[in-house]
Amino acid sequence: MELVTKISGITLRNPFMNASGVLGQTVSLLRRLQEAGAGAVVTKSITYEERKGYDNPTFVKIKCGYLNAMGLPNPGFKEFSKELSSSKEEFKVPVIVSIAPSEPKQAKEMAATFKKVADAIEINLSCPHAEKLGLEVFSDMGLTENIVKSVKDNFDGPVFCKLPPYRNEVLGLIKSLESCDALVVSNTIRAMVIDVKAKKPILGNKFGGLSGRALHPISLALVFELYEKTRKPIVGVGGIESWEDAVEFFLAGASAVQIGSALEKKGTTIFKELIEGLEEYLKEEKIGLEELIGLAHDS
Amino acid sequence: MYLLWSNFNLGRDNKIYLMRLEMSYYVRGKLELNNKPLDKIAILEFDLDENMSCKPGQYIMAWLPNYGEIPLSPSICDDRKLQLLVEDVGATSNKFVNLEVGSYAYFRGPFGNFFDLSRGNKYLLVAGGTGAAPILMAARNLSKLNAEVITIYGGKSRKHLVFLEDFNKYSKKVFAYTEDGSFGYSGVVTKDLQNVISSFLPEVILTTGPEMMMRKVVETSVRNKIYCEASIVRIIKCASGVCGSCVLEPQGLLACKDGPVFSGEVLINSNFGKTMRSESGKEVEIK
Ligand SMILES: Cc1cc2nc3c(=O)[nH]c(=O)nc-3n(C[C@H](O)[C@H](O)[C@H](O)COP(=O)(O)OP(=O)(O)OC[C@H]3O[C@@H](n4cnc5c(N)ncnc54)[C@H](O)[C@@H]3O)c2cc1C
Ligand SMILES: Cc1cc2nc3c(=O)[nH]c(=O)nc-3n(C[C@H](O)[C@H](O)[C@H](O)COP(=O)(O)O)c2cc1C
Ligand code: FES
Numbered sequence: 001m002e003l004v005t006k007i008s009g010i011t012l013r014n015p016f017m018n019a020s021g022v023l024g025q026t027v028s029l030l031r032r033l034q035e036a037g038a039g040a041v042v043t044k045s046i047t048y049e050e051r052k053g054y055d056n057p058t059f060v061k062i063k064c065g066y067l068n069a070m071g072l073p074n075p076g077f078k079e080f081s082k083e084l085s086s087s088k089e090e091f092k093v094p095v096i097v098s099i100a101p102s103e104p105k106q107a108k109e110m111a112a113t114f115k116k117v118a119d120a121i122e123i124n125l126s127c128p129h130a131e132k133l134g135l136e137v138f139s140d141m142g143l144t145e146n147i148v149k150s151v152k153d154n155f156d157g158p159v160f161c162k163l164p165p166y167r168n169e170v171l172g173l174i175k176s177l178e179s180c181d182a183l184v185v186s187n188t189i190r191a192m193v194i195d196v197k198a199k200k201p202i203l204g205n206k207f208g209g210l211s212g213r214a215l216h217p218i219s220l221a222l223v224f225e226l227y228e229k230t231r232k233p234i235v236g237v238g239g240i241e242s243w244e245d246a247v248e249f250f251l252a253g254a255s256a257v258q259i260g261s262a263l264e265k266k267g268t269t270i271f272k273e274l275i276e277g278l279e280e281y282l283k284e285e286k287i288g289l290e291e292l293i294g295l296a297h298d299s
Numbered sequence: 300m301y302l303l304w305s306n307f308n309l310g311r312d313n314k315i316y317l318m319r320l321e322m323s324y325y326v327r328g329k330l331e332l333n334n335k336p337l338d339k340i341a342i343l344e345f346d347l348d349e350n351m352s353c354k355p356g357q358y359i360m361a362w363l364p365n366y367g368e369i370p371l372s373p374s375i376c377d378d379r380k381l382q383l384l385v386e387d388v389g390a391t392s393n394k395f396v397n398l399e400v401g402s403y404a405y406f407r408g409p410f411g412n413f414f415d416l417s418r419g420n421k422y423l424l425v426a427g428g429t430g431a432a433p434i435l436m437a438a439r440n441l442s443k444l445n446a447e448v449i450t451i452y453g454g455k456s457r458k459h460l461v462f463l464e465d466f467n468k469y470s471k472k473v474f475a476y477t478e479d480g481s482f483g484y485s486g487v488v489t490k491d492l493q494n495v496i497s498s499f500l501p502e503v504i505l506t507t508g509p510e511m512m513m514r515k516v517v518e519t520s521v522r523n524k525i526y527c528e529a530s531i532v533r534i535i536k537c538a539s540g541v542c543g544s545c546v547l548e549p550q551g552l553l554a555c556k557d558g559p560v561f562s563g564e565v566l567i568n569s570n571f572g573k574t575m576r577s578e579s580g581k582e583v584e585i586k
Binding site: 023070 | 362546576578579580
């Protein structure tokens with residue numbers, strides 16, 4: 001079966017890509033994802049300045065998923081764009097550059113710099129544990145609107161906005177996203193884990209973001225709701241570990257999906273597994289991927 | 300799995316066993332001994348609350364709440380005993396080196412792959428400085444397997460050769476090197492490597508130590524067509540193969556999960572000994 005999907009003008013050979021921050025730190029890793037079969041590759045969220053990230057522990061597995069507080073480590077947009085420019089020809093699949101600007105001026109400069117190397121830009125408006133970045137930007141409607149506009153005005157390709165999983169905030173602020181082309185739903189939920197013998201929060205930053213299995217039904221519900229409330233294409237993210245998890249997102253209205261934490265459990269072979277599982281399902285159900293998208297909605 | 304064990308009364312030990320399979324589970328250790336032959340180097344011995352077991356080359360994540368968590372390859376990690384060799388190079392390792400007896404630390408793991416001890420019967424081990432810990436565990440296990448072991452062990456001075464007696468116990472012969480000439484042969488570990496290879500004709504070479512030293516060992520092994528493995532150091536953050544911080548390039552291999560042990564063939568075609576990623580992911584040169 002044909003797995004090709006389209007989002008805001010870019011064509012993917014299949015609807016599976018990695019989630020930002022998971023194996024997208026370097027060109028060598030993006031290449032590995034492409035070779036593993038990903039339909040598009042997404043970079044780590046890149047900030048204006050270089051960031052070392054938070055102290056370890058930064059990633060822990062819990063019973064219902066994972067917590068991370070990496071703290072957006074990245075070499076800064078100038079360094080990263082240099083690396084990407086020198087190897088852009090190696091990519092046969094779309095490269096989506098995730099950026100986490102904290103104000104419109106940064107957004108403008110970053111968008112202009114990534115113009116030549118990015119097929120799409122994903123704006124991280126949702127990292128739950130970084131000061132003046134991600135979610136802290138999103139909580140300011142005017143600021144978000146200006147950032148999205150600055151990226152849009154300085155970049156030719158589609159602009160995606162990556163949202164937090166918090167329904168009320170998202171619905172309240174959705175107007176500020178008018179100028180973006182597609183929504184990526186969702187990022188992690190602010191969360192904590194405490195070690196009972198050490199009697200302290202485990203993460204170096206104390207707070208982190210919950211991803212994995214527990215996030216799946218939460219992101220799914222938001223995708224479902226946003227599909228009805230906006231006309232924008234949606235990329236579903238959250239706890240996808242199998243093709244069934246992904247199909248739920250397509251039925252709820254996502255045109256493509258991203259895989260994060262499951263790469264811990266299954267490694268990059270998960271892409272092959274998802275592709276084969278989806279192909280089989282579409283064949284058995286005698287349905288095309290395009291028809292599947294949003295099918296869970298009445299009428 | 301979670302539903303299964305949480306719904307039944309399995310008893311404490313079984314419950315802990317299952318928890319350790321599905322979540323990051325820290326085992327508490329009480330420091331029993333801190334042997335500091337030098338200001339910046341310590342051999343630490345912990346008594347663990349629960350059993351932990353590590354193969355040679357694997358690493359554990361060692362956590363001191365409020366300070367940080369670092370990857371360390373134990374020299375002993377068996378049952379409830381954990382022995383670590385730690386060098387003070389920064390904030391968290393400094394805390395470990397100066398940890399007082401009776402204090403607690405927390406450990407999770409083991410992580411990563413391990414040395415292949417079943418590739419032959421003649422092993423040459425090459426250990427440099429504080430990299431010696433996993434090589435010592437390999438030597439001990441190889442001697443249990445009745446393999447023939449020759450060790451080349453080097454450090455700055457005699458005091459840096461903290462595991463010399465242990466290596467003597469598990470090796471047929473130990474060639475010791477000190478940079479200041481205070482003991483054994485004077486010079487670096489790799490000085491007479493080619494001669495030792497030519498006379499001993501090992502089937503396998505295992506190495507840990509400073510990266511430039513390991514690069515030399517790897518190059519020499521590959522040149523001599525001898526299978527070789529090295530345990531490499533990269534910045535470990537997630538220890539789970541997701542964050543990308545420990546990448547070996549251009550292959551995009553992850554030292555935390557695909558490694559930390561890699562074969563000479565893989566390393567010789569990588570940036571090993573040339574560049575690595577800093578904590579921010581910036582490419583930096585290895586000195
Ligand atoms: C698989 C593996 C096994 C190791 N085994 C041992 C061992 O047995 N004994 C020992 O003394 N050291 C070992 N190390 C190195 C040890 O982890 C680092 O020295 C330690 O993390 C430094 O942390 P810090 O906070 O003290 O120093 P920092 O001030 O944070 O950094 C000092 C330097 O240490 C290195 N470093 C920092 N953070 C890390 C990190 N998370 N992972 C790896 N390197 C880092 C960097 O090169 C940095 O420049 C091992 C490393 C790895 C990857
Ligand atoms: C280790 C790690 C790092 C992450 N870094 C980023 C990031 O830089 N930018 C971002 O937008 N999301 C980041 N995320 C969130 C993921 O992109 C994704 O939204 C989230 O993990 C949910 O998907 P999952 O359940 O499949 O992991 C990160 C997640 C993890 C686990
Ligand atoms: S430390 Fe995160 S991928 Fe290896």
